[in-house]
Amino acid sequence: PKLQQHPQPKLYRVGTKTLSRCQYVALTHAQHAAVLVLDIDVPSYQAGGKIEQVNPQVYAILERWARLEKAPAWIGVNPLTGKCQLIWLIDPVYAAAGKTSSNMRLLAATTEEMTRVFRADQAFSHRLSRWPLHVSDDPTAYRWHAQHNRVDRLADLMEIARTMTGSVPPNKRFDQEFSSxxxxxxxxxxxxxxxxxxxxxxxxxxxxxxxxxxxxxxxxxxxxxxxxxxxxxxxxxxxxxxxxxxxxxxxxxxxxxxxxxxxxxxxxxxxxxxxxxxxxxxxxxxxxxxxxxxxxxxxxGKPVVPARSSEAQSSRGRKALATMGRRGGQKAAERWKTDPDGEYAQENRQRLRAANKRREMTGELLELRVKTAILDARSQSVADPSTRELAGELGVSERRIQQVRKALGMEAKRGRPRAEN
Structure with a gap:
């Protein structure tokens, strides 16, 4: 008989017998997660399903986390091979539908760090996990051991994981103090x-x-x-x-x-x-x-590229600079009103005239280049260059080329250009 396929997951109410018979459930979602799950595929080849029968190296790491009061809330052990799954209860993290969020990215980064610490399965999809409340007489089902009901913060788990791997990130904050x-x-x-x-x-x-x-x-x-x-x-x-x-x-x-x-x-x-x-x-x-x-x-075979940019201002520094810039602009506006013919106003008018003159010259040069390119094509009895070709050649936007062609009276033909055979 043909097996029935279920493209959509089945939903069960919490506490029902049907749910308790499930060995696999979806504990996390792309837009919501309240647990962190690790799959340890390192066997110990000790049968029984007790915590002491997991791989000795994994057991030693679990002891270190227990001393730091960050042990997993649930430990599931394979009764045949000694493999295990670990589940931590975390503060729920969310993301909008079809999008990501800083908290979901933090969960992914923390999971990656803890995967290195426990030498867990890096290919674990986190889509389906073992169900810790599973109840049946299946001899191959994981044996689950509840440790606590504490809810851990992702930042605390990340800090411990990075401390154990020695991958403490550099301090990216530049909290410099300035005298003025x-x-x-x-x-x-x-x-x-x-x-x-x-x-x-x-x-x-x-x-x-x-x-x-x-x-x-x-x-x-x-x-x-x-x-x-x-x-x-x-x-x-x-x-x-x-x-x-x-x-x-x-x-x-x-x-x-x-x-x-x-x-x-x-x-x-x-x-x-x-x-x-x-x-x-x-x-x-x-x-x-x-x-x-x-x-x-x-x-x-790529050429040399920069390693990273130079030092940047801190968030507090950027806000301070923005505030000072705003206040400086307000002060400048006052000077324009109170002393329109003063030295400050005259200097700024001179800079503005120079900038406008440069823009006019740049615009005239662009018009000359566009006109030259079109006339050159017509003199050779070939089709006028397209707006896209002119934009790529002259390094400006297609919208700017359209404006120039309209001003010159040399607009391109409407419609999509014919494909070349």
Whole structure:
């Protein structure tokens, strides 16, 4: 007989006998979750289904979590192989239909960290899990052991997991204290100048290396300002260079070699261009991610790309700058009203006239280029270039090209262009 398929999950009321006979249930959903589930596929080959009969390494980790009062609420043990499933009760997390949320992403990140700690199954789909309230005489059903009914916070579980794996993330907050608003503005300007310097280096790599890079102990140190080295950028570029050298020599691109090159270059840049900054080398987890990026770039033959941007303002700093900018604008508006013919108003009018003149010249140049391209095509008795082609060639939007063509009286034909045979 043909087996009946159920594309939709069955729904049962809590506490019914039908639900208690289910061995598998959906404990989590893409838009809602109140538990964190890990599937431990490491067998102990001890029959019985007791907690003490799980794999010894897993049992030792469970003991450590129990001492920290973060043991799972339920532990299910396979009575034949000693494999197990662990369930933590967590503060419910939600997301709108068809969307994600920061809390759901935190759940995914915490699950990933805890999977590393317990060496759980990374391919576990989390769609169907063992049901801890299952009741039947099936000899292969998991034996469940209730530990507590405590509801844990994801942030606490994440902190413990990262502590055990040693992958504590770097402190991304820059809670600098400034003596005045002017000092904060100057700090933001310095950060912007550093970012622009790195952008210039990335835009013209060969000449930038020759002009602003110093070869020190085999490491080409890049500078964002006199006496201030771009440590992360220098280290990443040196690691990428070593990656290409290893590939050329026919050697394997191992993480250890790439990370060693990164650390050496970072220490060299710190020694010659710290500029009063403390050593802030990224944690091992980020360095391993960097090594994977280097392997990918070397394998695909991509050019050097920036490791990461320069230091950014904290949330509090950005709000303070926005507030000062708002107040500065209000102050400027008052000066426009109270002294329309003063020095401040005259300087701003002069800047505005210069900016308008540059815009007019840019617009006239764009019109000339569009007209030249169209007339050149007509002189050769070929079809006029399309709006899309002109936009791609001149580096502007299609809407801007349409405006220019309308002003010139050279609008493109309506309708979709014919496909070429």
């Amino acid at each position: 608003g002017r000092a904060r503005i100057e700090a933001a300007r310095r950060a912007t100048a550093e970012a622009k310097a790195l952008a210039i280096l990335n835009a013209s790599l060969p000449s930038a290396l020759e002009a602003s890079g110093d070869l020190i102990d085999g490491v080409r140190v890049l500078w964002t300002a006199p006496g201030r080295a771009a440590r992360d950028e220098t280290a990443f570029r040196h690691a990428l260079t070593v990656g290409y050298q290893l590939k050329a020599a026919g050697e394997r691109l191992k993480d250890a070699k790439i990370i060693d090159a990164y650390e050496r270059a970072y220490n060299v840049a710190q020694a010659v261009g710290a500029d009063g900054r403390e050593l802030e080398i990224p944690p091992m987890r980020d360095r391993q991610t960097m090594a994977r990026r280097v392997r990918a770039y070397v394998a695909k």
